[in-house]
Amino acid sequence: MPFLDWVNKNHAKDTAREVPYHLLKREATYGDEASAADNLLIQGDNLLALKALLPFYAGRVKCIFIDPPYNTQSAFEHYDDRLEHSQWLSMMYPRLVLLRDLLAEDGSIWITIDDNEAHYLKVLMDEVFGRANFLCGIAWEKRYSPPPDTKDFGYVHDLILVYRKGKAFVRKLLPSTDDQTGRYKNPDSDARGSWKAMDYTCRFSADERPNLYYPIRQPNTGEEIWPKKTRVWAMSREVHLKNEAEGRIWWGTKGSNSVPALKNFLSEVAQGMMPMSLWKHSLAGHNQDGKKEALALFGDTPFSTPKPERLLSVILHIATEPGDLVLDSFLGSGTTAAVAHKMGRRYIGIEMGEHARTHCIPRLEKVIAGEQGGISEAVGWQGGGGFSFLTLSEPAFDEDGRLNAAVKFPTLAAYVWHVETGSPGQQAFDSPFLGMHEGKAYFLLYNGILGDRRPAGGNVLTSAILAHLRELCPVQVPFVVYGETARLGPARMEAEGVTFKQIPYDVTMR
Template identity: 50%
Template sequence: MTKHPKLELTWIGKENRPRLEPRVLLEDPAKSYYAKQRVTDNDIFDNRLIFGDNLLALKALEQEFAGKIKCVVIDPPYNTGSAFEHYDDGVEHSLWLSLIRDRLDLFWRLLAENGSIWIMIDDNEAHYLKVLCDELFGRANFVANIVWQSKDTPGNNSAEIAETHNHIIAYRRSELFRPNLLARNEKQIATYKNPDDDPRGPWLATPLTRVEHRERDYYAIKNLAGKKVWPPKGSSWRRPPATMQELEKDRRIWWGKNGDAEFPMEKKFLSEVKAGVVNQTWWPYEFAGSTRNASAEMKGLFEGTKAFETPKPERLLQRILDLASVNGDWILDSFAGSGTAGAVAQKMGRRWIMVELGDHCHTHIIPRLKKVIDGEDQGGISNAVNWIGGGGFRYYRLAPSLLKKDKWGNWVISKDYNATLLAEALCKLEGFRYEPSESVYWQQGRSTERDFLYVT
């Protein structure tokens, strides 16, 4: 047997891996926000918004959240070379790959065994990203490359070929991941009819021929008017003779209103088909929204603030969360932008963690989420999910690094650390839960029943 060499993407600096200090997350209660009262019994309050670089933030989350995130959904800078108002979107290709690889490594550790990761991207890096993900996550865990029609205009201003789509590349953590089926919409349900008043309810007529000749399935059958019919030349029936007889006996073959059609159809009952519709990889803007819709959604949300340039439509995020999570699951978006993923997760009853590095964390995400929590955001998917507000989130920033170099170049404990923060940081570094004892003053951390950490 030929042994194939291991194929992998190489780039300058691939071998350099950052050494990350698991930082403490410091809550700032003045920026956290909660609904004034409970709106429903399912209100979710423990969502988290983290201000800071996501590499450190993901490392900070690892201790508490490893194996707990059901769905990572990210919309990282696409590396288009643009300098947007709120962030720069152009770094050297190798650097982009290193940056994204280091974060993907951490997502993998945070994901639940039945979880999945969904990455939005365009043609600048999509294909490199696919190869990188294959290498990190394993080709067997590739779920789909969804093509989202991001533009709803013809793109006639483009000098070459108008790019009207983005990709959403999805991987599962393991084979335990199962995408949810989509609920059938009214239009899909309406295609099931009951012209013969079958007591089994409405049904859909599906063809009984296949465009391929198979000797076994090429035979004559009689319609209700007694006429013998054959599959068209070069084709055959979809069912062998015995199955066809059973279908006939069970009144599952439809020969038209008068029973004299030349092509039989099989009746597929709504009551017997899958509970929902299987997802497809083509997502047109009619159901997923377009970038233009997303910008319009922004208008009502941020009066007086410069609009965020690259938001995603809420319906796009809704579709991903519908597919990859259920109520109460943890959703993580560490490139939060204007906070679409958190807003949608909140409205859909999921728990969320968002990380954002730019100051729009304060100018856009916090005001947006406050409006969502207060039930004042009636845009996006609010009407579709009957959103009336509720819940809340805690705001965190990253603690500074524990060690600093003094003027002689020696590593010393940073002066920013007081005794409490030092104890908490040491617990985190040593993999203990920070849990100061009420009776033993220097017992600060705990890992198992009989394993404690003492800091003095």
């Protein structure tokens, strides 16, 4: 597979691994506290925030939507969208790597972009997510009329690149439209209900598909008819006879000599619409919708091209179920979080600018209060729920590798668990015994978890502490123990099957 190369690519590849791990600080809770625990709005650099989320959310995010800077060489109020090409690629690469690590095995990522970087982004995504996991390049009609400054071509669409994490991803059908169901009629009063006529032939020649070239009887005239040699019947003789016996063939009104058609009953087809690669504004809205929604919410338009709520609702219909976790690390004015909230999805939104406070928080407060803009009427939104507002705190480790004293036991426990297992920490982490993974038991002695800071209290591995750990995990498996120091000799630990790792020196980035 070909790879994209640019200046400082090696540094960009190292960045995701070397970016420091920061703490997240909960600043405030809005709305219902129980719901607020599942919905996070984070203000801060999204690279740092994504790294901070890994110990808790790696492999748990069902759908990622991002609308990154397009690198259009144009000035934007809230973003510098004039990055030199290699800088743009270096900005995107480590973020895509961290987003991939957060994505669930049955998850998908959707990225809006335009032609300035779309084809480079496609190659970059092939490298990070695997070319086999590319699903579609969707053309979304963002304008319904030509732009007024058109010189050569009227650019009226954006691209949406869609990738899955792996083969476990299954896309959902979109709700059927009146236009689709209106095509089904019942001119012969069939007891099975409305149906639509489907072509009874297919594009193969008699030489290519001789088994599909045979005569059938026209019931209105009694004559035998044959398909064209260049376009044979669409099913075998056996299947045709079955269709005939079940009354699934339409020959037109009585006495006519029309060709056959297959009845496709509405009651037997999937109740939904297959997602297509072209999204008209009638399906997914357009930028003008997004601007009107922003004006209604804020009295201004915080971004030049805010995405409409309908666009996000279509994506979430296809990629998620209620209760799934959605992430947007370029949250902008908060559209993704607002739509996820209204559709009953959990969400994490990350936004660097001050408008995380001036726009995103007020918007989500209005959603909780039951605002009726965007998709509210379509989904029956009446308000409720909650979210938490977090900021990035200090790094967990200083430049010399010393652990920040502000790090609490549950935070370090989740981090150690992720470093060792690659899995997110979802357990309570209220005991030195963190859990079992692939035949090993993991323990953390930190912050006086067993009572106090004396050796007998829990931060130092002694014979008494080891005996207590055996009580917490009586299974005879190898132990991995993190602590300040150990007072057991190497021979004793080898005999006991214990691997000791010292805090902070052995607490390393995964």
